[in-house]
Structures are given as C-alpha cells and as structure tokens.
C-alpha cells in the first residue's frame with residue numbers, strides 16, 4: 001500500500017489505485033448482496049416511510065398552519081436504510097443515541113465546510129489547533145469514532161461467519177480470511193472498515209435527503225406538476241396499495257419530474273475532487289500528473305448548448321412525443337466514469353419510493369402567506385434547499 005493510499009482511507013476520498021478498487025468492489029458487491037438496487041430492499045425503505053407518513057401528518061396538524069420542517073424526518077428515514085445495510089440495525093426516529101449520531105455528522109459537515117476549519121484543506125496542521133471550531137471538529141470526530149467503533153466491536157464479539165448479518169460482518173469475514181491466508185499487503189482492517197462505514201453515511205445520507213427535500217420544494221412551488229404526478233400515480237397504482245419499484249416503468253412523468261429536479265438542483269454540484277493520475281493533454285492544455293480537478297456537474301446541467309431554456313423547470317424535457325422517458329447523456333447527477341456514485345441504484349430506489357408514496361398520500365403546500373425560500377440553496381458539502389416548512393393534508 002502506498003503512503004498516499006493509506007492517508008486517505010475509505011472510498012470517497014481514496015486515491016485511484018488498487019486499494020480503492022478492492023474496497024469499492026467489495027463494498028458494492030456486498031451491498032448488492034443485501035439488496036442495493038434490488039426489489040428485496042423495498043420493504044426496508046417502505047418501513048421508514050411509514051413512520052415519515054404518520055409523523056408528517058401529526059406534526060403538520062400540530063403546527064397550527066405554520067407548516068412542518070421535513071428535514072429531520074426524511075433524514076432519519078434515509079439514514080436508517082444505510083444503517084440497516086451496514087450496521088444491521090434500524091433506529092427508532094426518537095432514539096437519542098441515533099439522533100446524536102445524526103446531529104454529530106451534520107455538525108461535522110457543517111464545520112468542515114462552513115467555518116474557518118475549511119482552511120485545514122490548505123494547511124492541515126490547523127486541525128490540531130487547541131481552540132474554537134478546530135477543537136470542536138476533533139471532538140465531533142472523536143464522538144463519531146466512539147459510536148461506530150462500539151458497533152464494530154459488538155459485531156466482532158457476536159460474529160457468525162456462516163450467517164453474516166450486514167456489511168460489517170461481511171467485511172470482518174473477508175478481513176479474517178485475508179489474515180488467515182497470510183496476505184501481507186491486505187488493506188482490510190478494522191480501522192479501514194471504520195472509514196468505509198463513515199463514508200457510506202456521509203455520501204449516502206445528506207445527498208439523498210437533500211434530493212427528496214428539493215423534489216418536495218419544487219412540488220409546492222409548481223402545484224400543477226404536483227397534481228399531474230398525483231394523477232399519474234392514481235391511474236397506474238391507485239390508492240389502495242403503496243407504490244412499488246415494479247411500477248417505475250409505468251410512471252414516466254413522475255420519473256421525469258424527479259430527473260428534472262435533479263437536473264436543476266445538482267445536490268453534489270462539484271462532484272468530489274479528482275486528481276490526474278497521468279500528465280494529460282486536453283484541448284491544447286497540459287494537465288500535469290497530480291493536478292486536482294474539480295468536475296462542475298452544475299454547469300453541465302445548465303449548459304444552454306445542450307438544454308433548451310436550461311433555467312426553466314420543465315419535466316417534459318425528459319419525455320418524448322409519446323410520453324416515454326428519454327435518457328440524456330448530459331444528465332449526470334451521480335457523476336460519470338470509474339468514480340461514478342457507488343450508491344446510484346440505492347439512491348434512485350429511495351427517491352422513487354419516497355416521492356411516489358408521499359405524493360400518493362398527501363397534498364403539499366406552502367403555509368398561507370409564506371413566500372417560497374430562495375431557490376439558490378445552501379452550499380455545504382452538498383447543495384441543500386434553504387429551510388422551508390410545508391402544510392401537509394391527506395388527499396381525499
């Protein structure tokens with residue numbers, strides 16, 4: 001293992017090379033074993049959604065017309081899917097320990113991106129400053145470490161190699177097998193596992209949560225589109241059962257709406273920094289090996305040479321004349337190439353099931369007299385909508 005490869009453990013920030021390749025392949029295959037991209041994961045996603053639906057209605061009624069902030073409920077449901085896949089357990093949405101973990105992760109991201117701690121990227125020794133946000137960042141990381149390490153330790157003590165329960169068990173089995181085979185260069189270790197799990201939470205929670213929040217925000221701002229989506233769901237699914245992934249192919253307008261919101265909002269607008277692994281000539285420029293490259297997905301999604309009227313919200317741009325879904329090469333919310341999002345199939349499942357279920361059950365609107373939030377969003381590690389509340393009523 002090279003020095004660079006060990007100094008950026010995990011998947012998201014790991015440099016391109018054999019360690020990243022092995023870890024990513026292992027995690028992707030394992031997550032697929034537990035249902036990523038498959039119908040078998042549907043009940044797990046629906047379980048969290050059932051809680052969202054009950055709580056949403058209750059909180060909206062209690063709000064007395066001022067509306068409910070969707071973010072905590074959606075974030076709980078989304079992170080519980082990652083919890084089920086990787087930790088083998090779900091948490092009640094009012095579980096204090098789980099709530100603390102989510103708060104810590106949110107705070108960690110907030111500090112890393114929106115405070116002087118961002119300077120650590122330029123001058124790493126700042127991380128060790130014994131004051132202010134630098135100290136807080138270390139404290140937050142320490143608390144997350146304790147939480148995840150405790151879960152890994154409890155998996156180790158109850159491990160049954162013949163019956164792996166989740167990603168942690170599968171990882172431990174692989175690690176022990178590599179140790180038994182005497183593989184000296186193996187990157188599989190409990191420390192590395194810790195970073196992998198952290199990456200799945202960081203990459204999989206905020207991105208999906210913010211996408212759902214953007215979609216629902218667009219629905220309250222464009223009530224005509226909301227009604228059209230609901231009409232399509234009523235016609236194809238009806239009201240007597242919850243929508244399933246098997247309905248996806250028959251809900252083109254609904255899917256086009258999700259895609260159009262993803263095009264307009266681009267929750268990971270600058271992807272993740274890449275690095276040129278070789279000196280490369282590109283359009284007359286020489287890009288030296290080691291140059292950091294920041295892909296601008298936002299600009300691709302707003303490029304007027306490929307999109308008609310790119311700043312206009314228009315789900316129909318993803319449909320052909322017969323109303324069938326069109327795939328567009330320049331629609332790349334999950335990035336492209338070898339570092340394309342590892343959770344793309346999972347995210348698509350979650351977005352589809354959450355959106356269709358909520359649209360089927362409820363009508364969403366802004367509270368009376370409240371203007372919509374500014375649509376430029378808030379840029380942290382991901383692009384989140386500015387805070388907003390909505391009134392929710394059951395559809396009659």
Ligand code: HEM
Nearest residue numbers: 012203204207208211268271272334335339341342343347
């Ligand atoms: C709507 C939700 C999501 C969006 C828009 C999204 C978008 C992205 C983007 C743009 C990248 C960077 C691609 C690049 O640098 O070229 C990425 C990387 C990644 N995503 Fe996602 N993501 C989402 C959900 C998820 C979920 C649910 C998971 C969890 C399984 C996940 C796991 C990852 C990982 C592990 C990487 C790093 C891949 C690598 O470097 O090899 N993402 N994602």
